[in-house]
Amino acid sequence: MKSFRKELWFNTPNRRDYINITSEVEACVKESGIKEGLCLVNAMHITASVYINDAESGLIQDYDDWLEGLAPHEPISHYRHNRTGEDNGDAHLKRQVMGREVVVAITNGRFDFGPWEQIYYAEFDGRRRKRVLVKIIGE
Ligand code: ZN
Numbered sequence: 001m002k003s004f005r006k007e008l009w010f011n012t013p014n015r016r017d018y019i020n021i022t023s024e025v026e027a028c029v030k031e032s033g034i035k036e037g038l039c040l041v042n043a044m045h046i047t048a049s050v051y052i053n054d055a056e057s058g059l060i061q062d063y064d065d066w067l068e069g070l071a072p073h074e075p076i077s078h079y080r081h082n083r084t085g086e087d088n089g090d091a092h093l094k095r096q097v098m099g100r101e102v103v104v105a106i107t108n109g110r111f112d113f114g115p116w117e118q119i120y121y122a123e124f125d126g127r128r129r130k131r132v133l134v135k136i137i138g139e
Pocket residue numbers: 081086088089092
């Protein structure tokens with residue numbers, strides 16, 4: 001069995017950003033040379049997510065509005081976590097809802113996606129360098 005590991009780095013300009021990373025992760029699959037296997041993609045930080053959904057117009061803003069409704073960033077004092085001096089209590093909750101990782105099957109050297117599936121990195125406490133892990137195993 002072969003294995004491949006790579007870190008993708010991000011430094012988003014905004015506190016919250018949603019980035020389609022499908023082509024970057026596909027490049028990892030190509031680089032790995034693995035034709036049949038599994039690809040894990042996970043956020044390495046507890047205030048960011050990796051998820052799969054459509055690249056359809058309006059959807060990212062809908063996610064952001066929905067998450068802000070569930071766990072608004074402000075007022076910062078609303079979160080017990082922020083009594084530590086941090087201001088990212090909302091980001092921890094948003095990450096929990098959107099998840100830590102995705103696993104995608106690789107068949108014939110390509111992602112075996114369902115219709116319209118795309119891989120996204122969701123940042124909830126950005127404006128600093130953060131990482132996503134790509135781990136691929138197979139033959
Ligand atoms: Zn925190």
